[in-house]
Amino acid sequence: MFLSLMIFIPLLGMVVVLLLPRDQEELARRVTLGFTLIPLLLAVVLFMQYDRSASDLQFDFDTVWIKAFDIHYHIGINGISVTLLLLTALLGPICVLASWRNIEKGVKAYLALFLLLETGMIGFFCAQDLFLFYVFFEVTLLPMYFLIGIWGGPRREYAAIKFFLYTLFGGVLMLIAIIAVYIKGGTFDIPTLIDLASREGHPLADRTFQIWAFLGFFIGFAVKVPIFPFHTWLPDAHVEAPTAISVILAGILLKMGTYGLVLINFAMLPKGMELFCNGEGRWGNAFAVLGFVNIVYGSLCALAQKDFKKLVAYSSIAHMGFVILGLAARNESGMNGAILQMFNHGVISAMLFLLVGVVYDRAHHREIGGFGGLGSRMPIYTGITTVAFMASLGLPGLSGFVGEALSLLGAYDKFPKLTILSTIGIVIGAAYFLWTLQRVFLGQLNPKYADMPEINRREIVTLVPLGILTIVLGIWPSFAMDMFNEAVKGLIAPLG
């Protein structure tokens, strides 16, 4: 029931916010903050109570939901989902704080949709029933669509529709795959399906079937990650979305894709995974190649961007490439690296988007070349940005490095050439971040911004927890890795 509480408290919050009088905007903000803080508190309890030595489901809860199709309300978490659950719970209140002043129209609706989004995300990471999994997947889609489409920038409608159609396209393929798995396995229950799929001779374990189902799920998740060439919704969505929504988009929604890949493609469809990851034959490098393309293509595109937010968006694509590369390795270092990178990217990209938001709220533009010399005017902001940039470009001592390095070390074992080529991304990553740092913060102060106010306390409060996490996980990654290490061992154990 603990998890259900986490899932549905934001939903309750949504109802409460909608019932509030129309003119009570400040109250609505506080109520929303409260309703996002409760899951965070619960997450802290979860963090402490979670048994790190076990690899199977914890906080397991199972009850029949729709009897006709044997659909269950089955929730539970393992080490991988709990990590992302914590991240989601953490980003909730941060995003509410980040939308405190810059959302002006329809505050209540915005907050209500945000709470609905949070329910969807938390539910997604808890779901252990394929149907429920899909429902939560779609539940996140709708609020996101409106949040971008209504509160976004000038091209919000285009961006929202693009995001919607892309995800819908992926979602439909995924749905077909879900139905197919249901028909073959006779159940929606994910742990049962994983078990069945590993039994030789069971229809679910059929290689051809697994490959086709793999493709269905894969495209569904690839859109979310996003994996080249399904990525073009991302820069548009990011650029148009309000700051907090960009944070959620990069911090959590992208992780839904990679989490799905781990939960379904990796665990349930090992033979499909085998075909695309074993390094042999025509398709053996496919997965790793996609990771490599994401890294290098994303980095190069980022280097070309003139819009601060678009640059961060493309850098996300590059960083998710490391996750894909690490997953492709299918060994302990690669998998752990990939999952750590998921978490770390959630934290770091959240910081980056918040930081872009700070400067956008003040200057009302995001043209990288349009600033200059802010370092002398806003030293604290510059300091925090430097930390975030360094973390993102993989500076050792900060969290970004550990995930990247582990993914690469793991991947080198299986795909040495591709991994070596992927390291180009490390240099380009440093190049675009340092170049941006120079153009925005170094040099003579642009006289236009001689009165630019320094980052305020509310903004610092949103950034500091993330900054601390970045440093702590850079120094002591086991802090996070202990959570999912057992689950990873369980995942790779069948591979021998």
Added chain:
Amino acid sequence: MSVVVLFSIILLCPLAAFSVFSLLSLAGRNSPRQDLISTAAMLIAFVCSLLLFVTANPENPDHQTLTWLPLESVDFSMGFYFDSVTAVMLLVVTIVSSLVHIFSIGYMHGDPRYPRFFAFLSLFSFSMLFLVVSDNLLGIYIGWELVGLCSYLLIGFWFEKKSAADACKKAFLTTRVGDVGMFIGMMMLFAKFQTLALYGEDGIFAAVSDLGAGDLTWLSIAGVLIFCGAVGKSAQVPLHTWLPDAMEGPTPVSALIHAATMVAAGVYLAARMFPLLTPDSSLVIAYIGGITALIAATIAIVRFDIKRVLAYSTISQLGYMMLAIGAGSYVAGLFHLTTHAFFKALLFLGSGSVIHAFHASHQAHSHHDENGHSRGSEAPFASFGIDPAQDMRHMGGLRRKMPLTFVTMLIATLSISGVPFLFSGFWSKDAILVEVLYRAMSWHSVHHYILFCTAALAAVITAFYMFRLIFMTFFGEPRNREMYDHVHESPKVMTVPLIILAVLSFPIFNTIVNKGFFENYVKTPEQPHVGSPKHAHDSQSQGVLYAQAGLSVAYAAEDAHQHHDDHAAGEHHNPIHDKAHNIVIPLSFVIVILGIGLSALFYYWKKISAEAVAAKFRPIYNLFWNKYYFDEFYNGAIVAFTVASSRLFGLFDLRVIDGIVNGIGFTVRELFSRLIGWVDNTFVDGLVNWVAQITLSVGGRIRRVQTGMIQNYLLIILGGLVLLILIFRSL
């Protein structure tokens, strides 16, 4: 106190000093006495290092680890390793760092970001010390990159200057190219050994000695890749171009980071990795070192910016150290690292003292600014934006005004020039020359003869350009009378560190840390006996083997042999070695006399006109002046290519990929709305109606977004789901 406790204090003190500053800044407060906090932290670290140096027993290296990542199949541990190399490095870093901290109190006085400067120095000291004490490649890499960050922050300390902002970015990116090479090397080792730990039973060094002959090439590649990191950090050719630009940072930074410690980290790394080096990778290292030593020295001859001269001199000296390691004597390399750290820090701080004095006089009479500039451009070759306070063409005769600075810098110059017996630099440079010649003679190796000649030539040039610096700055008549008149000797807080470093440039320190000390104190790590007989004493057979398989066998055997002898007799009685020694000592006299004499002819007695010589050898002069066109090549080729391809990719993404997506979207929308329009007209069907509504609203009628779309969408999903389940069920 145990080693662990001392290590913790050494690391935590500077880290705490930095943390004080960052936490206060985050709270929007200043850290008013950051200079004292940081300096005190550094002095404590120095005292602890001294304690370690004196009390610890290097015969018995201390090694402690703990698990960093909880992985089973592979090993990720962190820990420290304490041996004689660590002890010496700790001492060198903390001494130089403490003195630079003290010097900076005077030098940086009045800077608006004064506290920040000290906080960054603290962070740097922490990172550097972390690098030095780490027992594994991952830890070294972490410290390695962190010092790079500090270097970036400190080069760009005065980031309002465009040149500084450019320089810090260039430094970070150039070294990162090397670091990526190093990381690839680490991946190779990790894939093979499942660990990045160096020491211990499961460490890489232990594993390497079990490799077969078939792995020799693999190991050479890995070694060279790891060495790439050192090429970047220690500014070796071809990644040396960032270091001269790094002189945009405050001069104490140049002394600490870009002369004495961080750039020497590459040498330290190469020495630590010595057991991994195969004859082939050693030769690569030796050549890179030799070439660097010569190229940088030739560029230094023609510079006018006092700090640039010193920067190229640093590159050149680092080349020597690499040459020593490549030639198989990491002892000589580390020895030179130690002596160089002191005399080069002294040279930089001395130049800082001069620059400080000039800046003060410059600020006092800022109306001379233009005057200074016009003089600069009248000089035979335009000053290309050299800060007038650093332009040696404005100096001259300063020995009368700044006697302490002059004397201390002269001592350092005599040391770097290798003036025999009296100065530390002689001993370490001599050691390197002897070692290279010794390899050449004992292996009849043409490579090493070439390298020896290169090193000797570079030594002549070193003496030449260093005395050029001294003559131009401190001798002759003042060239800029107005600036000269306002110059004063620097305050005590700046001159005392100079004096201490000057003392350390005499062999006084050498008697404690001399070559022999190093040889006895530094425990030779296990050699890579890759596929070789371990005891091939006969030099004849070594020669043959060398001819057959490069140095592969000779190395291991030679060093094992030599080391064996050391232990047996306590001292060298190797006839070839003695012979090399007997050649090098007289040669050193020749080198010094030639270098200083030529320099004096040009710049003291002015018997030869530098301009005339430059005019006569114009193409060579241009080559030196333009730094062999490395920067032009990198900017024109590599940077331009990267930027252009990124633009291409960006456009491709926008036009092609996104174009396809939009095209598909458009087509589907058109087709669908036609189709559905037709279906709708033909069969009026509720479900289809919903579909049509969706499609139409998606097709641009966004006003609908806020009305009925959620319901429609959910209904579609549910309807579709039911439909699909029914379809699949019936299959």
